[in-house]
Amino acid sequence: MKRIRKIDDNVFRLIIILITFLLIAGITKGGTFMKPSIFQTMGKQLAEYGLMSIGCGICMISGGIDLSCVYIANLCGIIAGLSMQKSGSSIIVAILISLLVGAACGAFNGFLVSYLRIPAMLATLGSYQLFQGISVVLSGGSSVSGIPDTYTSLGTLTIIGIPFAFIMFLLVVLIMTFIMSKTTFGTKVYLVGTNAKCAIFAGIKNNTIIIKTYMLSGLIAAVAGLLSLARINSAKADFGTSYTMQCILIAVLGGVNPNGGFGSIPGIAIAVLILQMLSSYLNTFPDISNYYRDLIWGVALIGVLIINFVINKKKTARLAKMS
Amino acid sequence: MNTLKNKMNKYVKQTEFWVFLIILVLSLIIQGRSGAFFANNNLVDIARSMICPSIYAICALLAFVSTGPDVSFPLIAALSSYISIMIAYKTNFDGPWFVIFLVGMVFGALMGALNGFIIVKYKFPSLIVTLGTSSIFSGILLGAFEAERMDLPETLQRFGKLTLLAVKNEKTGLGSSLPMTFLILVVLYIIAYLILNYTLVGRGVYAIGGDEISAERAGFSVGKIRFGIFVINGMIAAIAGLSYSVMSMRYLPTEYAGGEMVVIAAIILGGTRLTGGVGTLKGCILGTLLLTMVTNSLILVGISVYWQKVFIGGIIIIGTAIPALQTYLNKKKKEVKAGEAA
Numbered sequence: 001m002k003r004i005r006k007i008d009d010n011v012f013r014l015i016i017i018l019i020t021f022l023l024i025a026g027i028t029k030g031g032t033f034m035k036p037s038i039f040q041t042m043g044k045q046l047a048e049y050g051l052m053s054i055g056c057g058i059c060m061i062s063g064g065i066d067l068s069c070v071y072i073a074n075l076c077g078i079i080a081g082l083s084m085q086k087s088g089s090s091i092i093v094a095i096l097i098s099l100l101v102g103a104a105c106g107a108f109n110g111f112l113v114s115y116l117r118i119p120a121m122l123a124t125l126g127s128y129q130l131f132q133g134i135s136v137v138l139s140g141g142s143s144v145s146g147i148p149d150t151y152t153s154l155g156t157l158t159i160i161g162i163p164f165a166f167i168m169f170l171l172v173v174l175i176m177t178f179i180m181s182k183t184t185f186g187t188k189v190y191l192v193g194t195n196a197k198c199a200i201f202a203g204i205k206n207n208t209i210i211i212k213t214y215m216l217s218g219l220i221a222a223v224a225g226l227l228s229l230a231r232i233n234s235a236k237a238d239f240g241t242s243y244t245m246q247c248i249l250i251a252v253l254g255g256v257n258p259n260g261g262f263g264s265i266p267g268i269a270i271a272v273l274i275l276q277m278l279s280s281y282l283n284t285f286p287d288i289s290n291y292y293r294d295l296i297w298g299v300a301l302i303g304v305l306i307i308n309f310v311i312n313k314k315k316t317a318r319l320a321k322m323s
Numbered sequence: 324m325n326t327l328k329n330k331m332n333k334y335v336k337q338t339e340f341w342v343f344l345i346i347l348v349l350s351l352i353i354q355g356r357s358g359a360f361f362a363n364n365n366l367v368d369i370a371r372s373m374i375c376p377s378i379y380a381i382c383a384l385l386a387f388v389s390t391g392p393d394v395s396f397p398l399i400a401a402l403s404s405y406i407s408i409m410i411a412y413k414t415n416f417d418g419p420w421f422v423i424f425l426v427g428m429v430f431g432a433l434m435g436a437l438n439g440f441i442i443v444k445y446k447f448p449s450l451i452v453t454l455g456t457s458s459i460f461s462g463i464l465l466g467a468f469e470a471e472r473m474d475l476p477e478t479l480q481r482f483g484k485l486t487l488l489a490v491k492n493e494k495t496g497l498g499s500s501l502p503m504t505f506l507i508l509v510v511l512y513i514i515a516y517l518i519l520n521y522t523l524v525g526r527g528v529y530a531i532g533g534d535e536i537s538a539e540r541a542g543f544s545v546g547k548i549r550f551g552i553f554v555i556n557g558m559i560a561a562i563a564g565l566s567y568s569v570m571s572m573r574y575l576p577t578e579y580a581g582g583e584m585v586v587i588a589a590i591i592l593g594g595t596r597l598t599g600g601v602g603t604l605k606g607c608i609l610g611t612l613l614l615t616m617v618t619n620s621l622i623l624v625g626i627s628v629y630w631q632k633v634f635i636g637g638i639i640i641i642g643t644a645i646p647a648l649q650t651y652l653n654k655k656k657k658e659v660k661a662g663e664a665a
Contacts, residue, residue, distance in 0.1 A: 065450075067584075116644045117651045119597045121392065121450065125584055126643060130636025137629045241581065245454055258448045289469060295462020301455035302441060309445050 010255035010308075014270040021274060025281045032284050036161060042276050043166030044155075044231060048073070049243045049250070050169050050272035051224040054176055055217035057251035057268045061180070062213045063193040063260030064113055064120030068128035070243045072105045072218050073225030075135045077235030080226055081144035084151060091151050099222045105131060106218020110211030128244075135237035145234040155230035165227045169269075172220060177265040179216075189213055193260030249301045250275060255308075275300075338594030338646055342609040349616060357623040363490040364499040365620070371501055373608075373615045374508050374570065378563035379586040380593075380607035381515050382556040386449065387587075387595050388602045389532045389552050394583045395438060395453035398460040399557050400564025401579035403431040405464060407565065408574055411476040420482040420569075427561040434460060435557020439550035461580060470576040475568060483569040504566040511559065516604050528552065533600030585635070589614045592642040596650075613638070 025033050032038075052069040059066040080098035084091060105127070112123035157164040180186035188209050192199045199206055229235050254271035256263030278300075279293045354360040379396055386393030407427035416422065434456070441452050464470050475483065482503060489500040519525040530538035531545045539545050568574045591597065592613060593606025617634050626634075 112640060112644065116648060118640070118643045118647045122588075122591055122597060122643050123640065125588060126636050126639030128636070129584075129588075129632050129639060133630065133632030133634070133636055136632055141629055245458060248451070248454060249458070252451055258451045289466045291464075291466035291469075292462055293466075294458045295466055298455045298458030298460075298462060301458065302452065305447055305451065305455075306441075306445060309447075 011264060011267050011270065014254070014267055014274065018270055018274050018277075021277060021281075025277065029281065029284050033281060038280060038284075040158065040161070040163055042280050043163040043169075045280075046272050046276040047163075047165035047169040048224045048228045048231070048240070049246055050269065050276075051172055051220050051227070052243060053247040053250040053254070053272055054172060054265060054268055055220040055224075056247040057254065057256050057263060057265070058176070058180065058189065058213055059120065059217050060248075060251050060256045060258060061193045061260060061263045062189045062210060063196060064210070064214075065124065065248065065258075066109065066214065066217050067121065067124040067244055067248075068105070068109060068131055069217060069221040069224075069247060070240050071128045071131040071135065072102055072221040073228065074235060074237055074239050075105065075131045075138075076102045076222040076225035077229040077239075078135050078139045078144050078237065081147055081229055081235045082138065084148055085144070085146050091148065095226060098226060099219060102218045102220075102222025102225070103215050104218070106215040106221070107211055109218065110214030113214065114207035114210040132237055139235070139237055141237065143234040143236040147229060147233055152230055152233050155227075155233070165231065168223060168227060172223060173265060173269045176216075176220075180265050185209070185212065190261060193262075195261075246275075246297070249297055252301060253304050339603065339606045339609055341645075342593055342606070342613055342642075346609065346613050346616065349613075353616075353620050353624055356625070359495075359623050360620060362492050362494070364492040364495075364497045365623070367488065367490050367499040367501050369612070369615055369619050370505065371499065371570075372619060373611055374502075374504050375563050375567045376582070376586055376589060376611045376615065377508055377608060378511060378559060378566065379582065380590050380611050381511060381604070382559050382563075383583075383586050383590045384595055384602050384604065384607050385528065385552050385556055387532075387590065387597065388599060389528045390442060390549055391449035391599065392587060392597075393438070393449055393453045393553070393556060394587070395434075395457035395460065396556060396560040396563070396586075397579040397582045398457040398464070399431050399434045399560040400567065401470075401576055402460045402464045403427045403434065403557070403561035404564035404568055405468060405470050405574065405576060406430045407561070408473070408476060408479070408568070409468075411478070416476065417478055420478050423476070423479060424562060424565050427565050428558040431557035431559075431561025431564075432554045433557070435554045435560070436550070438557070439553030442553065443546045443550050457580075464576060470574075472576070473574050475572065475574060479565075479569055480572065483572050502570055504570055507562060507566055511562065512604055512608070519604065524548065524551070529600055585614060586611070588635070588639045592639065594646070596646075 052073060055069045056066045076098040079101050080094045083094040083097055109120075109124055109127050112118045112127065113120045116123075118126075154164050159167060180189065188199070188204050191202065191204060192206050192209050196206055199209075225235070228239065232239075250271045251263065251268055252258060253275070254263065254268035256268065275297065278296065279290075282288050282293060282296070283290070350360055359365055379400075382393060382396040404427050407423050407430060410416070410426055411423050438449075438453055438456050441447060441456070442449050474480075485503045486500040487503055487505055489498065491498040517525075519528060527538065527543040527548050530541065530543055531548055535545055564579065567579070571578075589610035590602065590607050591610070593603070593608070593610030595602030595606060595610075614635060617638060618631055621631055621634060622628060
């Protein structure tokens with residue numbers, strides 16, 4: 001019970017930040033910012049890296065990290081693109097293949113981390129080179145295009161004004177929230193992340209849990225890759241390389257503890273919303289370069305870490321006094 | 324005889340030995356397939372492309388051995404060399420080249436100090452902190468300064484044109500030259516070797532990485548050493564950054580980012596342990612050599628460049644899986660033995 005309360009605190013704080021930010025944006029840039037079209041673009045843009053942040057986030061909750069999600073996404077996009085080119089009609093088959101590939105890549109990561117005991121950071125560092133390499137080999141180094149129109153129409157499809165990509169993002173958020181907070185699998189992931197040794201003594205098969213966690217992350221990355229294939233109508237081996245860092249950053253902003261064991265999916269989702277709004281807001285100022293986003297994100301990451309540190313310190317001090 | 328055997332045994336147990344063996348076998352294979360590996364221009368080419376990664380490798384080694392991963396060095400390199408080059412332009416500086424290097428090192432040290440301060444004061448994981456700071460540095464470089472490609476000041480250009488060694492392959496007519504920056508690399512490694520092995524501070528670097536609490540009890544000031552390491556990392560990164568631009572004769576702001584992963588992979592291959600406390604400069608050089616060889620020489624064997632990343636990824640995974648499994652099995656063996664003894 002206590003753990004759930006604690007996570008709620010963090011989500012509550014994030015929601016307050018989001019609302020304050022919306023107010024500031026609304027007051028200073030009311031007319032140009034509060035337009036449905038801007039929110040639609042935001043919805044489209046955030047889905048891809050938002051999804052990957054969730055994948056990376058669950059790996060971090062399990063005590064690891066996934067640096068390869070961007071490259072899994074690219075690989076899946078390329079594979080889907082290639083199979084759509086070859087057999088134009090079977091879009092669904094292409095989607096299924098690429099989801100399978102994503103899950104397999106994730107499972108491979110999980111295997112390296114669990115059975116071979118390579119530290120997660122290193123294992124995914126190696127496997128991202130591998131996945132990127134495979135993508136380069138498959139695509140011949142250039143971008144894969146010639147995607148059927150029926151598929152690319154998903155990129156522009158809106159349902160009652162909401163972009164399809166954003167709906168997928170929400171769907172994944174809902175499913176993952178359910179998995180992580182309501183199923184025994186989710187609880188086990190938290191336990192493995194908090195203390196792997198304890199988890200073994202509690203009768204949890206750590207290796208299986210870790211493989212499943214990375215597999216989920218790979219699967220989510222595949223969804224992100226498919227969405228980006230639909231949005232930009234092509235796939236490339238080195239697309240979105242800067243997302244890797246952003247994903248970790250978002251997960252940490254969303255309250256995930258880099259040492260594992262803490263964090264929640266809604267927290268990550270709200271952090272995605274905050275960051276996307278921030279960068280769209282900055283875009284409304286023509287003379288502020290887009291690169292300032294990096295600066296602000298970096299400051300935000302370290303700032304949030306320090307704030308969380310101070311709050312937790314105060315809390316433990318209070319608890320110590322009470323006892 | 325016995326001591327020789329002991330010495331052999333000791334060498335065989337080191338990761339560096341195996342990396343050396345792999346390098347040897349690989350180079351013989353490449354030589355056998357193409358006949359061009361041991362050509363003088365190829366060797367000089369490899370030495371040349373090793374310069375920057377090897378300097379970065381010292382940063383990565385110091386960080387890993389004492390604290391944890393540091394991924395900010397490419398951006399510290401980019402930002403500090405940009406600032407020092409700009410200062411040289413603004414002041415119309417035309418003195419000796421090393422003054423620019425010193426200015427760069429001051430700024431690098433400041434940026435490293437920011438890393439060190441946050442890591443020491445709040446005890447956050449160094450990976451996350453350095454990710455954050457490299458994002459900040461990249462924002463300052465490309466956002467605030469709007470850095471673009473530019474030519475180097477005269478004095479650096481002159482320095483870049485100096486060559487230490489120029490060779491020409493008689494058969495193919497291809498030439499290659501080793502720039503002066505190679506000397507910087509050699510000097511840095513000698514200094515690092517002496518400090519790490521023969522001074523108290525150097526031993527402290529290993530001690531705090533091995534076991535923080537024991538090191539503190541033994542009288543090492545953990546916070547100060549850690550802070551110092553990040554400051555020095557910043558300085559080394561600045562040197563690497565300026566060397567890079569000197570070697571390419573231009574300042575290219577966007578070419579720096581992304582280099583960290585390969586460097587980290589190289590030092591891990593060379594036997595540096597992710598959990599801290601273990602790692603040697605010899606391993607850094609060998610690991611970097613292996614990865615440079617793979618990237619430079621695959622094409623000699625007739626393997627298309629497209630396969631490069633596949634090979635690097637494969638080498639990293641295999642190279643890290645073996646030591647990881649080894650330590651795990653050793654630990655298990657020891658546990659079994661301890662169990663029997665009890």
